[in-house]
Amino acid sequence: MYRVFTFLAFGLMCSFASFGQKAERNHAEKFEQLGQMLRSPNVYRTASGAPGHMYWQQKADHEIEVELNDDNQSIKGWQKVTYFNNSPDQLTYLWIQLDQNERAADSNTPKMATSSINQRMSMRQLEGIVWHDQDLGYKIHTVKTMAGDDIPVTVNNTMMRVDLPEPLKAGEKFEFTVDWSFNIHDRMSFIGGRPGYEYFEKDGNYLYTMAEWFPRMAVYSDFEGWQNKEFVGRGEFALTFGDYKVKITVPADHMVGSTGVLQNPDEVLSSVEMDRWEKAKKSYDEPVIIRTQAEAERLEKGKAKDKKTWIFHAENVRDFAWTSSRKFIWDAMAVKQGGNDVMAMSYYGKEGNPLWEQYSTKVVAHTIKSYSAKTFDYPYPVAISVEASNGMEYPMICFNYGRPDEDGTYSDAVKYGMISVIIHEVGHNYFPMIVNSDERQWSWMDEGLNTFMQFMAEQEWDRDYPSRRGPAHKIAPYMASDQSLLEPIMTNSENIIQFGPNAYAKPATALNILRETVMGRELFDYAFKEYSQRWMFKHPTPEDLFRTLEDASGVDLDWFWRGWFFGTDPVDISLESVGWFKLDNRSPAEKKADEKKAFDREETYISKTYNTKDVEQTVLEADPGTRDFYNSYNPFTVTPEDEKSYKDFMARLSQQEKDLLNSGLNFYELKFKNVGGLVMPLIIQFNYTDGTSEVDRIPAQIWRLNETEVTKVFAKKKEVKSIVLDPFRETADIDESNNYWPRTFTPSRFELFKGAGGVRGASTGDNPMKKAKRK
Numbered sequence: 001m002y003r004v005f006t007f008l009a010f011g012l013m014c015s016f017a018s019f020g021q022k023a024e025r026n027h028a029e030k031f032e033q034l035g036q037m038l039r040s041p042n043v044y045r046t047a048s049g050a051p052g053h054m055y056w057q058q059k060a061d062h063e064i065e066v067e068l069n070d071d072n073q074s075i076k077g078w079q080k081v082t083y084f085n086n087s088p089d090q091l092t093y094l095w096i097q098l099d100q101n102e103r104a105a106d107s108n109t110p111k112m113a114t115s116s117i118n119q120r121m122s123m124r125q126l127e128g129i130v131w132h133d134q135d136l137g138y139k140i141h142t143v144k145t146m147a148g149d150d151i152p153v154t155v156n157n158t159m160m161r162v163d164l165p166e167p168l169k170a171g172e173k174f175e176f177t178v179d180w181s182f183n184i185h186d187r188m189s190f191i192g193g194r195p196g197y198e199y200f201e202k203d204g205n206y207l208y209t210m211a212e213w214f215p216r217m218a219v220y221s222d223f224e225g226w227q228n229k230e231f232v233g234r235g236e237f238a239l240t241f242g243d244y245k246v247k248i249t250v251p252a253d254h255m256v257g258s259t260g261v262l263q264n265p266d267e268v269l270s271s272v273e274m275d276r277w278e279k280a281k282k283s284y285d286e287p288v289i290i291r292t293q294a295e296a297e298r299l300e301k302g303k304a305k306d307k308k309t310w311i312f313h314a315e316n317v318r319d320f321a322w323t324s325s326r327k328f329i330w331d332a333m334a335v336k337q338g339g340n341d342v343m344a345m346s347y348y349g350k351e352g353n354p355l356w357e358q359y360s361t362k363v364v365a366h367t368i369k370s371y372s373a374k375t376f377d378y379p380y381p382v383a384i385s386v387e388a389s390n391g392m393e394y395p396m397i398c399f400n401y402g403r404p405d406e407d408g409t410y411s412d413a414v415k416y417g418m419i420s421v422i423i424h425e426v427g428h429n430y431f432p433m434i435v436n437s438d439e440r441q442w443s444w445m446d447e448g449l450n451t452f453m454q455f456m457a458e459q460e461w462d463r464d465y466p467s468r469r470g471p472a473h474k475i476a477p478y479m480a481s482d483q484s485l486l487e488p489i490m491t492n493s494e495n496i497i498q499f500g501p502n503a504y505a506k507p508a509t510a511l512n513i514l515r516e517t518v519m520g521r522e523l524f525d526y527a528f529k530e531y532s533q534r535w536m537f538k539h540p541t542p543e544d545l546f547r548t549l550e551d552a553s554g555v556d557l558d559w560f561w562r563g564w565f566f567g568t569d570p571v572d573i574s575l576e577s578v579g580w581f582k583l584d585n586r587s588p589a590e591k592k593a594d595e596k597k598a599f600d601r602e603e604t605y606i607s608k609t610y611n612t613k614d615v616e617q618t619v620l621e622a623d624p625g626t627r628d629f630y631n632s633y634n635p636f637t638v639t640p641e642d643e644k645s646y647k648d649f650m651a652r653l654s655q656q657e658k659d660l661l662n663s664g665l666n667f668y669e670l671k672f673k674n675v676g677g678l679v680m681p682l683i684i685q686f687n688y689t690d691g692t693s694e695v696d697r698i699p700a701q702i703w704r705l706n707e708t709e710v711t712k713v714f715a716k717k718k719e720v721k722s723i724v725l726d727p728f729r730e731t732a733d734i735d736e737s738n739n740y741w742p743r744t745f746t747p748s749r750f751e752l753f754k755g756a757g758g759v760r761g762a763s764t765g766d767n768p769m770k771k772a773k774r775k
């Protein structure tokens with residue numbers, strides 16, 4: 001059905017104001033600028049999102065000597081810290097992070113955790129409640145000036161205040177030493193966490209992943225002063241850049257992988273290993289195995305009594321981590337980056353094979369190539385992936401997941417899980433290791449950006465890569481969930497209920513939507529690279545990201561940040577109705593004929609249908625031959641006036657206007673309702689009766705004057721058969737059933753069971769990917 005409307009070539013537009021109506025305002029909110037929701041720009045951070053002309057950041061250099069005791073799984077260290085006060089402020093104290101204290105007997109972590117008793121409790125849950133003292137946490141033995149005088153310190157859980165002997169003036173540096181030790185914990189136990197050890201019962205060996213292992217300087221910044229949120233396990237780290245010289249003493253038969261470049265390979269590697277290492281430096285396609293599985297398995301059987309010291313240097317890193325075990329197999333290959341070669345490497349026990357030998361180092365190399373193309377050349381000399389049954393990132397080195405079953409078989413879920421984790425953790429070198437945001441405050445700034453980059457790297461690894469996060473439609477179930485369980489992305493790590501969706505998936509999806517739908521790849525990629533390069537080796541805040549992406553693309557995105565990052569509304573846009581109109585270009589004769597037809601149709605009703613025959617019969621019987629209808633007036637006759645006015649109208653039209661009048665265009669008036677609240681562009685697919693289709697893209701700003709309901713007219717030469725809103729599923733619309741005209745519906749399946757009524761399906765965690773195993 002279509003309706004006809006009149007062509008008002010020279011008509012007047014009138015509007016009638018309505019008086020006395022009180023309605024809730026439906027506009028001027030979602031598209032308002034963020035204004036005071038953002039920090040004010042200043043000389044340190046500009047309104048364009050770049051570092052300002054007086055930007056500064058602190059620096060902390062470290063010399064560390066550390067010794068691992070494999071007999072009682074403990075570690076002791078001595079460090080000299082040189083702290084450069086590049087701020088314009090005078091400091092009377094320094095804050096140091098003691099993250100190991102998160103596992104101490106008096107830790108706040110278990111106190112802050114809620115708990116309850118369930119019908120069935122795991123040992124792990126119970127141990128978490130009991131939390132007995134395991135003698136974990138730092139033992140700080142001394143904090144001294146270079147002259148050897150004790151410096152007064154105050155330990156406040158995971159923070160330690162160092163009271164300076166005299167105020168540290170702007171531009172000056174302060175040197176001091178710290179002597180410390182702690183017991184390394186079993187990270188596979190209920191305590192968990194990323195650093196610690198794993199014990200392998202079968203061969204009696206330990207694999208150590210040493211992170212958060214030395215007292216680290218807290219960040220002092222222009223936007224927060226001293227970062228003062230203690231570490232309680234989730235919100236990760238805020239760290240200062242610096243140069244490191246680290247001497248690591250371990251049992252002589254251990255292999256050490258570390259942040260930085262090994263300074264004394266001749267002292268710690270065999271000559272065979274040195275030869276293989278040289279070969280690896282020239283191997284750009286395939287990793288070279290430097291310590292083989294057979295060699296590692298031989299080492300597993302003995303226990304060296306003597307020790308070796310491995311020396312590593314690292315420049316411009318915000319942290320330093322290492323791993324040590326006699327179980328390690330080691331392979332490496334080279335990757336070209338700008339004018340330099342980066343060594344991509346992996347360390348893994350035999351438990352990681354055959355997966356690790358096949359994939360790990362190649363994934364490291366792939367990640368560097370993929371990420372660098374979108375940000376900056378990888379600036380560090382090495383990138384290392386360590387098999388540690390988890391996933392955690394540090395500069396140049398990360399600990400990853402992905403272990404086949406004991407018989408060497410593995411499922412696709414394990415394989416892709418491993419590749420994804422390696423991409424993700426190696427990817428963290430870019431965010432937050434180099435683009436050094438404050439993880440304690442803003443998890444999404446590194447996790448969200450990194451997950452977005454991870455999605456692109458995954459898709460470049462394999463055409464049909466089963467990416468878990470990134471595509472818009474995958475975030476819809478989270479955004480459709482109970483509003484009382486949701487928070488804006490701009491929420492501190494510790495206050496988030498569903499951490500994965502909030503800090504990883506939603507920001508990653510939002511960036512993907514910006515790239516594919518709102519800004520387009522060309523504008524987005526330029527602006528994202530600009531952000532990465534502006535804040536490389538610096539400390540950005542959310543404002544710097546928001547502002548740079550707008551400043552470098554020329555696209556106002558305040559509405560997008562407001563909706564996606566500061567709000568919890570989901571996207572649900574409904575295509576409410578469609579009207580079909582055609583221009584009225586009929587002559588008076590055609591028009592009257594149509595009117596007559598319409599009149600006849602309207603004047604046909606049931607009584608008349610029954611009556612007609614009877615009435616005619618009665619009249620004819622009463623007065624045969626004279627039946628001439630009483631009413632001879634025919635309103636459907638064309639009058640001379642009709643003809644004249646039509647002629648006049650046509651005479652006043654230009655040829656262009658006549659063409660338009662006779663174009664035969666179809667006008668479709670679409671009405672949209674914003675059910676979800678989050679404003680988004682309208683992506684409309686028109687499917688025509690001739691089998692072709694066309695997509696119109698309308699910017700989100702169509703919602704400016706009415707944020708809840710809009711109509712828009714589309715002129716189409718062809719006739720439309722059906723319309724689909726968001727046909728490529730790119731807006732994260734949580735209810736797609738109202739995206740169709742005419743409405744359409746698809747069947748859901750339900751299962752039939754026979755017997756006692758057990759529950760099957762999703763709730764049992766049935767994962768079809770787990771079933772297909774391969775070697």
Ligand SMILES: [Zn+2]
Pocket residue numbers: 424428446447450
């Ligand atoms: Zn991460």
